[in-house]
Amino acid sequence: MQSVTDLALPHLPIEEPAFAADPMPYIEAARRQHPWLAKCNGGYVVHGYQAIKDLLYMDDRLSASSDDIIEIMGAKGTRWGKFIQEMVLAKSGPEHARLRGSIAAAFTPRNVNRYRPLMQEVVSRLLDEWAPKGTFNFAEFASYFPITVLCRIIGASPAAIPNLRHALETLGLAYSMDRSLMPELEAAYNQAWGFADQLVIERQTRGSSGEDLLDVMIAAKAAGQLNEQELRDMLVFLFVAGFDTSKNALTLIMHSMLRHPEHWVRCAEDQVFCDKVVEEQFRHTATTSIPRTLAEDVSYGDIRFPTGSMLIFAVPMSGRDPTAFSDPMMFQPERISANRHMAFGRGMHMCLGQHLARAQIGEGVHLMAQRITKPRLVGEVTWRRFPGVWGISSLPIAFEPNAHLKASAVHANS
Amino acid sequence: MVKITYIEASGAEHVIDVMPGLSIMEGAVKNNVPGILADCGGACACGTCRVFVDEAWRERTGKPSDMEEAMLELHDDPSPGQRLSCQIRAVENLNGLVVRMPKSQF
Numbered sequence: 001m002q003s004v005t006d007l008a009l010p011h012l013p014i015e016e017p018a019f020a021a022d023p024m025p026y027i028e029a030a031r032r033q034h035p036w037l038a039k040c041n042g043g044y045v046v047h048g049y050q051a052i053k054d055l056l057y058m059d060d061r062l063s064a065s066s067d068d069i070i071e072i073m074g075a076k077g078t079r080w081g082k083f084i085q086e087m088v089l090a091k092s093g094p095e096h097a098r099l100r101g102s103i104a105a106a107f108t109p110r111n112v113n114r115y116r117p118l119m120q121e122v123v124s125r126l127l128d129e130w131a132p133k134g135t136f137n138f139a140e141f142a143s144y145f146p147i148t149v150l151c152r153i154i155g156a157s158p159a160a161i162p163n164l165r166h167a168l169e170t171l172g173l174a175y176s177m178d179r180s181l182m183p184e185l186e187a188a189y190n191q192a193w194g195f196a197d198q199l200v201i202e203r204q205t206r207g208s209s210g211e212d213l214l215d216v217m218i219a220a221k222a223a224g225q226l227n228e229q230e231l232r233d234m235l236v237f238l239f240v241a242g243f244d245t246s247k248n249a250l251t252l253i254m255h256s257m258l259r260h261p262e263h264w265v266r267c268a269e270d271q272v273f274c275d276k277v278v279e280e281q282f283r284h285t286a287t288t289s290i291p292r293t294l295a296e297d298v299s300y301g302d303i304r305f306p307t308g309s310m311l312i313f314a315v316p317m318s319g320r321d322p323t324a325f326s327d328p329m330m331f332q333p334e335r336i337s338a339n340r341h342m343a344f345g346r347g348m349h350m351c352l353g354q355h356l357a358r359a360q361i362g363e364g365v366h367l368m369a370q371r372i373t374k375p376r377l378v379g380e381v382t383w384r385r386f387p388g389v390w391g392i393s394s395l396p397i398a399f400e401p402n403a404h405l406k407a408s409a410v411h412a413n414s
Numbered sequence: 415m416v417k418i419t420y421i422e423a424s425g426a427e428h429v430i431d432v433m434p435g436l437s438i439m440e441g442a443v444k445n446n447v448p449g450i451l452a453d454c455g456g457a458c459a460c461g462t463c464r465v466f467v468d469e470a471w472r473e474r475t476g477k478p479s480d481m482e483e484a485m486l487e488l489h490d491d492p493s494p495g496q497r498l499s500c501q502i503r504a505v506e507n508l509n510g511l512v513v514r515m516p517k518s519q520f
Contacts, residue, residue: 110484346453347455
């Protein structure tokens with residue numbers, strides 16, 4: 001058994017733009033030195049599939065790295081810093097169960113399936129507005145889909161979307177480890193919290209219709225499961241978590257489809273195949289890396305990690321591990337594998353909205369493929385930073401709009 | 415201890431003594447029984463610890479809660495006896511319980 005501090009590990013510059021643009025040369029070189037572990041500034045990167053699967057499951061020995069993130073970001077004493085410490089992701093044990101349990105029932109597959117017609121309507125109306133342009137930044141287009149669905153599910157006015165979208169874009173960079181973003185993060189949190197506060201006050205004044213997610217959350221507050229601050233922070237959390245990941249996953253799918261136009265054509269025709277494309281994208285390029293700090297000493301394999309070590313679980317690299325998936329860089333929607341991707345994490349913090357995300361992205365891709373035909377890249381692809389939520393920030397495409405399918409046709413069928 | 419028999423889709427059997435109070439899912443995961451993923455760790459959130467309770471035991475394991483039923487809709491599988499093993503506790507009157515695993519959890 002060796003202490004991790006005594007190991008000669010490769011260094012991964014995960015915060016560098018070059019790494020975000022193409023991490024594979026770095027990862028492949030790192031694997032030659034150690035199959036699943038590397039160093040990074042401030043901690044260690046776990047990038048192998050099995051190691052992530054095993055270590056991320058040790059919930060009782062891991063803590064959310066809130067204190068480390070606050071230190072790295074210089075966020076001590078800020079409202080955003082307090083949010084990072086108090087949100088459901090940062091909690092464990094009974095407190096975590098209470099917060100998560102207050103809304104968990106709203107995110108079951110049964111409940112999510114009720115929203116499918118709404119998702120179809122939202123994406124169809126967006127396509128009515130955007131598709132006639134024939135060219136746009138797909139990342140920008142895609143960003144309006146999850147936020148509009150969320151607003152509808154929560155019962156918020158669509159008038160809030162432009163400002164809220166900007167705040168959520170910023171808050172999505174929370175774990176990017178870029179300290180210079182701190183003033184923007186604080187402003188964005190204040191804006192998102194103000195939105196949540198206004199929403200709650202309006203609903204409490206108007207009274208509950210008993211039907212949407214906000215009503216469920218307000219009922220949880222009335223039942224003592226959430227306090228006033230937690231209710232608002234839970235709303236902010238839901239918007240941040242639901243916005244950034246879905247938008248990035250959609251953009252990554254379009255990026256893959258530019259290289260596989262035959263799959264895109266089939267997505268337009270076949271919803272079942274479309275869902276396979278979505279799952280394969282989750283495997284091939286997941287978006288979210290997960291920071292955790294060890295609450296006690298942990299031994300794994302032949303390595304001992306001391307208490308306080310910060311581990312970055314590079315989930316986006318786990319699906320590219322050749323020991324877990326054959327030809328991992330090949331995009332194969334019909335792939336058969338004994339292993340499943342971990343795009344939604346693993347353990348007690350596994351993504352609460354995973355079924356919502358799957359449904360939303362699947363419905364979205366199916367309808368987008370019908371309306372955005374023969375897409376092609378017409379500019380430079382730019383990447384978000386790798387730590388936190390990775391993805392593409394700009395994907396300029398041109399395409400042939402299919403004007404024959406309008407939102408009204410979809411609504412008639414739904 | 416509570417004796418639980420886990421049967422894989424291939425027919426391979428695993429007879430495990432599970433500590434009372436643990437869930438049937440935990441009994442499988444802690445003993446490396448293949449066929450149960452339990453990605454969410456037992457929060458009734460992922461639907462990857464699905465089992466089929468043998469007919470003789472269904473009355474004793476009881477019916478799924480509303481939350482569990484809503485999760486099971488993920489699989490669109492009409493087979494009887496379907497449960498999430500994280501939602502069944504190993505208690506004395508389940509000594510001898512037999513559960514079968516699906517071919518795949520996803």
